[in-house]
Amino acid sequence: MSIVQKHWPNEDHIFIFNNATTHLKHPNGSLSACKMPKGTPKVGTNWGVEVTVRNSEGKIIYGVDGKPTKMKICMGDGTFEDGIFKGMAKILEERGYDNMVNVRAECRPNFTCKPGVKHYCCRQMLYNEPDFVNVKSTLELAAESQGISVLFLPKFHCKLTFIEQCWGHAKRVYHQMLPSPSKHDLAKNLVDALESVTVEQMWKYACCSHRFMDAYKKGLMGKQGHGQLEKAGL
Template sequence: FAPKEGTNWGVEVTAKDSHGKIIYNADGKPSKVKIPMGDGMLRDGSSQPLYFPAGHLRSGVFKGMATILEERGYGDMEKVHAECPKFACDPKIKRCCCRRMLYNEPDFVNVKSNLELISETRGFRVLFLPNFYCELNFIEQCWGHSKRIYRQYPPSSKEEDLERNMIEALESVTITQMRKYARRSRHFMDAYHKGLSGQQAAWASKKYRGHRVIPNSILDELEKANIT
């Protein structure tokens, strides 16, 4: 399960100097460097290095999935395959391969992106919206309103006209309209929470546009209206 001698796991990236400029090789191609993976986290919250430590016979070499899992309390990992053929794991078998077991570990499942890590160092939190973000975030509806207004202005190649039209389009969204879009977003949130599909949510939101939430009887109404 460990890499062959002379090879190692890591993320290959383009090398850059201290000024952030790309370093090129003699053949003119960008130079590449391999960045080691960060430490894992054991269930007790302690750090788990994924490479053998200094002083070890294989210092700096990736431990391999079997060793990493054994350090997490799993036994007899040498008898478990590295990965299933074509990654087609049998859902009925929990210990089918090291790859599946390791990728289901909490710290591997919940790996933070670089955007999240960088934002946290600056005191910000990144919020990733779900697939239907345009419906759940009413600011998107405000953008759509402004875009529609902007398209109604006559075409122009003058920068001052474009800037003026853009500002006027943005300012055309009133507080009343913002509240309307926010209420519509809440309707979609409530509808998806009740298990409705996109088509059903749109129908329910239109039918109950003046209500704060969609009634609990909505599923019966959808069935009567033959909305699937």
């Protein structure tokens, strides 16, 4: 991000990313129903997001047992009643849902909630609440701080994502280069491989992805889809 701002300071920049988990990771303490308990914790206990403790330089602090030190923090800008977490059921009831005590915490496996049910599991219902859906990732927050917009591509096959094709092109070029024990040579090879993907080739890969999408929309699969691309010269 600093590179594009340095070389093109007067332009508006939009970064496009795929749905890799590293791109979608949220900051520690972000609003999430992932590990929330359904009910209020027992007396003498409380619930919080467990995070790794770091020093002022961002380095992990280890305990005497050699393991990273953990601590519990309050989630997002949430407020607790008398300092105690309310539980998912009470949060949903405060949002207008009724009889949440009788709704299970989570449908298993993998949120396989029964269709036609009035209330799904508590966790699924919270996931679909606007403030939970609209939580921004660490990547988005970092981009916003630099005045840069971020777009995420849908979860599709690599053939439908031209960025993956560009990445595959660069990796192929890199593998064709002579091996070397020198870090300088390896760094240079990496840069050369990335720069080998020209803007014209990016356009071609983007066009290829659109052709695949068009083929799938028409019901063409496998060899039929590839045949359409060959006719188009891609």
